[in-house]
Each structure stands twice: as structure tokens, then as C-alpha cells.
Amino acid sequence: MADFTFYAPTQIVFGRGGENQIGALVKAQNGKKVLLHYGGGSARRSGLLDRIRASLTAAGIAYTELGGVVPNPRLSLVREGIDLCRREGVDFLLAVGGGSVIDSAKAIGYGVTNEGDVWDFYDRRRQASACLPVGVVLTIAAAGSEMSSSSVITKEEGGIKRGYSSNLCRPRFAVMNPELTMTLPPYQTACGCTDILMHTLERYFTNNGGNMELTDGIAEALLRTVMKNAVILRDDPENYGARAEVMWAGSLSHNGLTGCGNGGDDFSVHALEHELSGMYDVAHGAGLAAVWGSWARYVYRECLPRFEQFAVRVMGVPAGTADTALRGIEALEAFFRSIGMPTSLRELGVEPSEQDLLTLSRKCGVATGGTKGSAKKLHEPDMLAIYRMAL
Amino acid sequence: MADFTFYAPTQIVFGRGGENQIGALVKAQNGKKVLLHYGGGSARRSGLLDRIRASLTAAGIAYTELGGVVPNPRLSLVREGIDLCRREGVDFLLAVGGGSVIDSAKAIGYGVTNEGDVWDFYDRRRQASACLPVGVVLTIAAAGSEMSSSSVITKEEGGIKRGYSSNLCRPRFAVMNPELTMTLPPYQTACGCTDILMHTLERYFTNNGGNMELTDGIAEALLRTVMKNAVILRDDPENYGARAEVMWAGSLSHNGLTGCGNGGDDFSVHALEHELSGMYDVAHGAGLAAVWGSWARYVYRECLPRFEQFAVRVMGVPAGTADTALRGIEALEAFFRSIGMPTSLRELGVEPSEQDLLTLSRKCGVATGGTKGSAKKLHEPDMLAIYRMAL
Numbered sequence: 001m002a003d004f005t006f007y008a009p010t011q012i013v014f015g016r017g018g019e020n021q022i023g024a025l026v027k028a029q030n031g032k033k034v035l036l037h038y039g040g041g042s043a044r045r046s047g048l049l050d051r052i053r054a055s056l057t058a059a060g061i062a063y064t065e066l067g068g069v070v071p072n073p074r075l076s077l078v079r080e081g082i083d084l085c086r087r088e089g090v091d092f093l094l095a096v097g098g099g100s101v102i103d104s105a106k107a108i109g110y111g112v113t114n115e116g117d118v119w120d121f122y123d124r125r126r127q128a129s130a131c132l133p134v135g136v137v138l139t140i141a142a143a144g145s146e147m148s149s150s151s152v153i154t155k156e157e158g159g160i161k162r163g164y165s166s167n168l169c170r171p172r173f174a175v176m177n178p179e180l181t182m183t184l185p186p187y188q189t190a191c192g193c194t195d196i197l198m199h200t201l202e203r204y205f206t207n208n209g210g211n212m213e214l215t216d217g218i219a220e221a222l223l224r225t226v227m228k229n230a231v232i233l234r235d236d237p238e239n240y241g242a243r244a245e246v247m248w249a250g251s252l253s254h255n256g257l258t259g260c261g262n263g264g265d266d267f268s269v270h271a272l273e274h275e276l277s278g279m280y281d282v283a284h285g286a287g288l289a290a291v292w293g294s295w296a297r298y299v300y301r302e303c304l305p306r307f308e309q310f311a312v313r314v315m316g317v318p319a320g321t322a323d324t325a326l327r328g329i330e331a332l333e334a335f336f337r338s339i340g341m342p343t344s345l346r347e348l349g350v351e352p353s354e355q356d357l358l359t360l361s362r363k364c365g366v367a368t369g370g371t372k373g374s375a376k377k378l379h380e381p382d383m384l385a386i387y388r389m390a391l
Numbered sequence: 392m393a394d395f396t397f398y399a400p401t402q403i404v405f406g407r408g409g410e411n412q413i414g415a416l417v418k419a420q421n422g423k424k425v426l427l428h429y430g431g432g433s434a435r436r437s438g439l440l441d442r443i444r445a446s447l448t449a450a451g452i453a454y455t456e457l458g459g460v461v462p463n464p465r466l467s468l469v470r471e472g473i474d475l476c477r478r479e480g481v482d483f484l485l486a487v488g489g490g491s492v493i494d495s496a497k498a499i500g501y502g503v504t505n506e507g508d509v510w511d512f513y514d515r516r517r518q519a520s521a522c523l524p525v526g527v528v529l530t531i532a533a534a535g536s537e538m539s540s541s542s543v544i545t546k547e548e549g550g551i552k553r554g555y556s557s558n559l560c561r562p563r564f565a566v567m568n569p570e571l572t573m574t575l576p577p578y579q580t581a582c583g584c585t586d587i588l589m590h591t592l593e594r595y596f597t598n599n600g601g602n603m604e605l606t607d608g609i610a611e612a613l614l615r616t617v618m619k620n621a622v623i624l625r626d627d628p629e630n631y632g633a634r635a636e637v638m639w640a641g642s643l644s645h646n647g648l649t650g651c652g653n654g655g656d657d658f659s660v661h662a663l664e665h666e667l668s669g670m671y672d673v674a675h676g677a678g679l680a681a682v683w684g685s686w687a688r689y690v691y692r693e694c695l696p697r698f699e700q701f702a703v704r705v706m707g708v709p710a711g712t713a714d715t716a717l718r719g720i721e722a723l724e725a726f727f728r729s730i731g732m733p734t735s736l737r738e739l740g741v742e743p744s745e746q747d748l749l750t751l752s753r754k755c756g757v758a759t760g761g762t763k764g765s766a767k768k769l770h771e772p773d774m775l776a777i778y779r780m781a782l
Contacts, residue, residue: 001635003406008399014651015394213636214616214643221608228604244392245604248651252605257648260405260639 002209002263008255010147011173014248018175019137022052022094023059025173029133031092034063035085037105038096039070043139048180052096052137064088069097072154072161072277072284073104075119082111082118085132093134095171098192099143099152099284105134106151106169122153122162124369131168139180141247142192142285144199144254146174154278161278162367163270174251178243186234190339191285193230193246197223198269198288199253205299205306206374208263216309219258222249223314230339268373269295272386275364280350289341290348294389296329298382303375345390357387393600393654399646401538402564405639409566410528413443413485414450416564420524422483425454426476428496429487430461434530439571443487443528455479460488463668463675464495466510466546473502473509476523484525486562489583490534490543490675496525497542497560513544513553515760522559530571532638533583533676535590535645537565545669552669553758554661565642569634577625581730582676584621584637588614589660589679590644596690596697597765599654607700610649613640614705621730659764660686663777666755671741680732681739685780687720689773694766736781748778 013021026034034056036049043049044067056063066081084090085108095105109132111118121128136146145151149170152163184192200219209215226249229242236242252258259265272295273287282290300307304325311317311328315335321327333343342348352360364372365380372378378386404412417425425447427440434440435458447454457472475481476499486496500523502509512519527537536542540561543554575583591610600606617640620633627633643649650656663686664678673681691698695716702708702719706726712718724734733739743751755763756771763769769777 001632001639003409004403005405006403007401009402010398011400012395012397014396018394211632213619214613214640217612217616218609221612222605225605225608241392241602244652248392249605261635 001212001215001261004260006256006260007167008147008170008257010171010255012147012176012251013173014176016177016179018177019048019051019180020055022137022175023055023057023061025175026056026061026092026094026135027059029092029135029172031061031133031135033088033090034061034092034094035081035090035105035108036063036065036094036096037069037081037101037108038067039101040067042183043096046183048137048139049096052094063094064090069101069104071100072281073100075153075155078104078107078111078118078153081108085112091132093132094137095134096137096139098138098140099145102134102136102143102145102171103151103153106131106145107153108132109134109169119155121164128166128168131166134169134171136171136174137180138174138176138247140184140188140192141181141243141250142195144196144250146171146176147251147255150254152274159278160363161274163274176247176251178240178247181243181247182238184237186237187340188283189233189237190230190341191283192250193226193233193339194285194289194336194341196226196246196250196253198292200258201292202267202270203259203262203265204310205266205303206262206264207303208374209261210263212261215258215260215262220313222253222258225249227335234339264374266374268375268378271364271368271372272383274367275360276348276350278363279356279360282348282350286342286348289336289343290345291386291390292336293329293333293343294386298386298389299373299376300325300329306375352387357384360387392603392606392652395651395653397647397651398558399538399561399648401562401646403538403567403642404564405567407568407570409568410439410442410571411446413528413566414446414448414452416566417447417452417483417485417526418450420483420526420563422452422524422526424479424481425452425483425485426472426479426481426499427454427456427485427487428460428472428492428499429458430492431458433574434487437574439528439530440487443485454485455481460492460495462491463545463552463672464491466544469495469498469502469509469544472499476503482523484523485528486525487528487530489529489531490536493525493527493534493536493562494542494544497522497536498544499523500525500560510546512555519557519559522557525560525562527562527565528571529565529567529638531575531579531583532572532634532641533586535587535641537562537567538642538646541645543665550669551754552665554665567638567642569631569638572634572638573629575628577628578731579674580624580628581621581732582674583641584617584624584730585676585680585727585732587617587637587641587644589683591649592683593658593661594650594653594656595701596657596694597653597655598694599765600652601654603652606649606651606653611704613644613649616640618726625730655765657765659766659769662755662759662763663774665758666751667739667741669754670747670751673739673741677733677739680727680734681736682777682781683727684720684724684734685777688717689777689780690764690767691716691720697766743778748775751778
């Protein structure tokens with residue numbers, strides 16, 4: 001087991017009706033003026049925003065609002081949020097939504113508390129020294145941003161999608177009511193399950209952890225649980241138990257737990273996908289599924305024991321089978337197809353030209369500082385090869 | 392899955408040499424005057440205390456010291472620590488040791504920041520409103536106090552052992568270097584593994600959680616990992632990997648993770664054991680092993696599906712076997728014996744008279760407010776019956 005640090009301070013309030021505790025939760029964090037940050041119309045239509053407003057008002061907490069966050073959240077709205085918070089003296093950010101809204105709130109939090117351009121942090125020019133406190137009412141199980149240190153923002157000019165990670169932005173609390181995720185369309189639910197799986201897979205396929213038993217056991221239990229319940233939700237979207245399992249898995253999959261002792265995460269598939277959704281604005285989870293199989297086939301020989309263990313313990317491939325690792329990869333791709341996820345760029349609805357492939361891999365090279373990965377260290381030519389395999 | 396809250400804000404620094412970061416860690420918490428709190432001679436003899444003092448001094452942090460914490464830590468030393476901290480203006484408590492030292496530090500933290508008698512909190516008379524910040528250098532993998540909300544103190548008069556739980560005392564950081572646990576005697580190592588197992592078992596055998604998949608998967612992985620590595624450590628005490636697995640399991644087993652969604656923990660075995668170690672000053676882990684089998688046989692029919700699941704998934708009893716649950720109980724008892732743990736009071740070295748049994752169960756009744764348990768609700772006559780079965 002390699003050395004590690006673990007820090008996941010978010011207070012989780014899990015279960016039905018948790019959103020009605022929002023006023024008390026913000027008050028416990030000494031929030032006096034809240035920015036209520038959200039996306040499109042569903043939180044409004046469902047009455048969720050009204051319940052949250054009522055809870056804040058009942059607790060005597062003032063708030064202002066900024067809606068309109070879109071998937072692959074935009075830097076322009078972040079800048080608008082920073083101006084608004086400064087103007088209104090906001091001291092607490094309440095994100096109501098999924099990863100995009102939370103990530104947008106985190107970026108606003110950095111922008112309000114640090115001088116200069118907030119994009120600098122995402123562009124790896126400097127480190128943030130503070131962040132406004134963030135709270136969450138989660139409505140999409142996917143990104144794990146409700147417990148994570150990461151935030152991913154897209155700069156519209158050039159379609160540049162960049163992540164920035166720091167413990168400063170880990171949310172103070174997350175209200176997680178599985179019922180709030182029941183109205184998600186099946187495609188988005190499947191995208192969410194894929195993202196959740198990937199956050200653990202990116203930590204699982206590494207070469208520097210040595211023997212890991214507890215971490216592997218947790219990771220494998222999480223992967224099996226998410227796959228099983230993704231299929232249940234495909235057929236029965238309002239199954240509370242399945243929504244709850246997937247929602248909790250989403251948080252644990254990206255709070256660091258499933259990587260403890262792995263000697264460093266891989267996260268190549270995320271890097272490859274970020275360029276796809278930055279350029280084509282596809283759903284993040286679908287983009288991950290579309291490239292994972294190609295990535296896996298490209299790298300598995302250099303991380304063979306881990307791929308074999310995955311095949312046997314997670315995908316149920318009999319131990320000692322010929323091509324165990326490949327059969328595990330095929331089994332996960334078959335799972336993706338079974339929940340309606342693409343396993344190629346064509347199935348994703350994207351058909352990049354040869355020039356586009358070069359652009360994608362060049363941008364991926366820049367975004368990763370030239371190299372990415374632990375299962376196999378990828379350089380720009382490797383990235384290009386994987387994009388090409390994924391066509 | 393039942394509703395739950397989860398909050399485990401402790402920053403974990405896991406791996407070799409972590410104790411040399413102590414100065415920086417305390418500084419990051421704004422600690423200016425530290426109480427270095429520890430037990431007997433091993434931390435001194437090994438040079439650990441010297442390394443910690445050097446790290447504090449290098450960071451410019453002043454400290455005072457209070458050693459002498461014993462297993463089943465005493466209220467009298469807590470009171471001494473409270474006086475010392477007030478006199479010296481201590482603002483940060485650094486516990487160097489295992490659960491006893493950490494629990495003692497937590498109690499001192501309550502005492503310094505609250506008016507009145509600190510025992511009131513343990514005696515369920517009132518709630519604490521604050522606690523001095525606590526940091527940990529862990530040297531025994533067992534109690535999980537380095538990430539937990541709990542603290543257990545023994546009042547010498549009457550041998551009264553009581554726990555008090557509050558999020559206020561959760562440590563700010565825990566330095567976890569598995570090498571520091573390598574010199575523990577085999578009996579203490581086995582006691583620690585038993586305590587770790589028990590913290591998850593007490594959360595696992597419940598009747599109010601409904602279907603739990605992720606939590607069960609994590610719990611079962613943890614139990615299997617600890618049992619496997621306890622046997623490795625019996626034969627090879629300096630096995631770093633096994634020490635690391637057990638140490639990390641100790642924290643995750645008692646930070647709340649393995650009970651998420653269980654509808655309320657059981658913790659009857661802990662309640663039964665607290666009276667034993669309160670009265671006879673036996674090692675906590677050994678006391679737990681001595682009563683667990685009797686407790687399990689007394690309650691399993693009222694929590695049968697969980698005991699059957701445990702037998703199959705954790706102890707490897709073939710599914711569908713006659714008496715699956717009982718065979719699982721027997722298998723865990725056999726495991727306890729294999730690592731030198733007692734499975735009866737006699738093996739624990741305790742032979743209570745009939746009058747002692749009545750005293751034990753009456754004290755257990757008082758300490759639990761009359762009833763305890765989720766697998767089966769125990770009242771005083773049940774407690775007496777279990778003590779008697781355990782003879």
C-alpha cells in the first residue's frame with residue numbers, strides 16, 4: 001500500500017426531505033447571505049427551489065439567486081456569479097443541482113476570495129488561497145463533486161475544459177435525497193452511473209499501489225453495486241433503493257476513498273473525454289463510455305494484474321480463463337451498451353475528421369502538461385492513437 | 392437504505408515517517424500551545440516522542456506534556472490534564488498513542504472548553520458545547536478514535552466506564568504510520584484486530600436498515616481484510632502491508648462509514664464489555680471476543696437474514712447450509728481462538744460470582760439507560776443471561 005492522504009470533511013445528510021433542513025445547515029455554517037445557484041427549469045418546476053427558499057427564509061437567512069448553469073458549466077456564468085456575489089456581499093454558496101452547478105459554485109467561490117482572473121487556477125498558472133464555503137443540495141448522482149476537491153469549467157472561447165482541484169472547495173455539507181434524482185431522464189441516469197464507475201476505475205487501474213486489499217475490496221463492492229443498480233434503474237427509474245445506492249456510491253467514488261494507497265490515480269479517460277465534451281459538448285458520462293474500451297485495450301498489457309483482477313472480481317470472468325483481462329474489458333463494454341451508453345465516438349454521435357483528431361490530442365496534451373496516466377503513461381501520440389481506436 | 396448522516400472530517404496522513412510532519416500539521420490548525428499527551432514508556436523508548444518534539448520545535452510551536460495514560464483511561468488523569476491546559480494556556484491537544492490516549496485527550500478537550508464537571512457529559516447529564524481541537528499520532532490500530540466521535544473514560548470510584556459521543560471531538564488530523572504499530576505485543580495486536588472487527592459488526596447486525604448493498608459490500612470487505620491480515624500479523628508482526636491494511640481498516644471501521652443506512656447501530660457487545668473492563672480492567676478487545684459468541688447465539692434468531700448473510704459472505708459458509716447463521720457464529724469464534732483471543736469469560740481470566748453477574752448486568756442496564764441493541768433490544772435480564780452464557 002502506497003502512502004496517501006485522505007480528507008473528506010463534507011457533512012452528509014442523506015435521505016428523504018433533507019432539503020427542508022437547508023436553513024439550519026447554512027446557519028450552522030454561519031452563512032448570512034447566500035447565493036442560490038442552480039441550472040435550468042427542473043429544480044424550479046419540481047418545487048425544490050421553493051422548498052429551499054422557504055427553509056432559508058424560515059432560518060432568517062438572506063439570499064440572492066443565479067440560475068442558468070448548463071452541462072459543461074461556462075466560465076462566463078462563473079464571472080457573472082463572482083460579480084454578483086461581490087456586489088451583494090454573499091458569504092455562502094448553495095449549489096442546487098449536479099456536478100455542473102457545484103463546480104460552477106466552487107469556481108465562483110475561488111473567484112470571490114482571490115484577486116485576479118479565476119481562470120488562472122484552471123489554467124495552472126497559480127494556486128487559490130481561499131474559497132467561499134459551498135453547500136450542496138444534490139439532484140444528480142454522477143460527478144461526486146458534492147464531496148470532492150475538484151471543479152471542472154469550460155471556457156467558451158476555444159472550447160477549453162479544465163479542472164482545478166483543491167481541498168479549499170470541498171463542500172461543507174451535502175443534502176442527498178435520492179427522491180430528487182427520480183425524474184432524471186434514463187440517458188442522464190446512465191451517464192451518471194458511468195461517471196461514478198469511472199471515478200473508481202480511474203483510481204483502480206494504477207501501477208504504483210502495490211498490494212491493496214481494503215481499498216480494492218471497497219472499490220470492487222462499489223463497482224458491482226453501481227452496475228447492478230444501473231440496470232435496475234434502466235427498468236424502474238423510481239426505485240428508491242437503487243437511487244439511494246447509486247447516489248451514495250457517487251459520493252464515495254470521488255471523495256478519494258477508492259484510491260487510498262494506490263500511489264496516484266490514472267484519470268486518462270477523464271482527460272481524453274474532457275477534450276471531447278469541450279469540443280462537441282457531449283454528455284460527460286457518455287463521452288467516458290465512448291473512449292474507455294479503446295483506452296483499456298491500449299493500456300491493459302502494462303497493467304495486466306489489475307485488469308485481470310477487475311475481470312474476475314468485478315465482471316465475474318472465471319479466473320484462469322485465457323485472455324481474462326480482455327474478457328473483463330469486453331464485459332464492461334457490454335454493460336455500457338446494456339444501459340444505452342456508447343462504446344465508440346460514432347455511437348456517441350461524434351465523427352471527428354483526421355484534423356479534429358489531431359486537435360483533440362494536441363489539446364489533451366496541453367491540458368495534461370504533456371502526459372497523463374498511471375496504468376500506462378500516455379503522451380500525445382498515445383492520446384491520438386486512442387482517439388483513433390475509438391472512432 | 393435508512394436515512395443517515397455521515398461526517399468524518401479528519402485529515403489522514405498515512406504512511407511512513409508521517410510523524411515528522413506534526414509541526415506543520417499543528418501549525419495549519421493554528422495551534423500555538425500544544426499539550427503532548429501520551430501513555431507509558433514505548434513512545435519514549437522508541438524515540439517517537441523525540442521526533443515529535445523536534446518537529447514541533449522546528450515549527451516554532453510551544454508544548455507542554457502529560458504522559459501516563461493507561462488502558463481504560465482514567466478520569467483522574469483527565470482532570471489533571473484539564474487543570475494543566477488551563478494553567479498553561481494550551482489551545483491544541485496532540486494525542487500520541489492509541490484509543491486510550493486519544494479518548495483521554497478528547498475528554499480533556501471537553502473539560503477545558505466547558506464549565507462544570509467533565510464527567511457530566513459521560514454520565515449523560517448534559518451536552519458539551521465545544522472541544523479543544525485534537526490531533527493524533529496513532530500507534531495502535533484498534534479503537535478507531537482517530538476518526539471517530541466517541542470517547543470512553545473510566546471513573547475509578549466504582550469502576551464506571553462510560554462513553555460520550557459528539558462530532559465536536561473528531562480529530563482534526565491523524566498521522567498514521569503503520570511502522571509505529573510493529574512493536575505491539577501479539578496479544579495487543581489481536582485485541583486491536585478484534586476491536587476493529589467489532590466496530591463494523593456492531594453496525595452490521597441491525598434490523599432497521601432494510602436492503603443495503605454498498606454499505607454491506609464495504610463492511611464485508613473490511614471484515615475479510617482484517618481477519619486475513621490478523622492471521623498474517625500473528626505469524627509476521629513486522630509485515631508492513633498487513634499492518635497498513637489493519638490500521639486503515641481501524642479508522643474506516645469506526646468513522647461511521649460501515650453503518651451508513653443501517654437505521655441505527657447495535658453496540659450491545661460494546662456495552663456488555665464496558666462493564667467487564669470497568670470492573671476487571673481487562674483488555675477491551677479480548678473482552679469483546681469473550682462475550683461476542685454468547686451475544687450472537689442469544690440474538691441471532693431475531694436478526695436471521697443478517698447473520699446468514701454474514702456467514703456466507705464473510706465467513707465462507709456455503710449458502711443454503713443447515714444452520715447457516717450458527718455456523719457463521721462458530722466460524723468467527725474459531726477465528727478469535729486462532730489469533731489467541733478468548734471466547735468465554737473463563738478464557739478471559741475472569742470468573743464472576745453470581746453476585747458479580749448481577750452487578751455487571753445492573754451496571755450495564757444503568758449505563759445504557761435500560762436498553763441497548765438493534766439486532767435484538769436487550770434489557771437487564773437479557774444482559775444477565777448473556778453474561779451467564781459467556782461464563
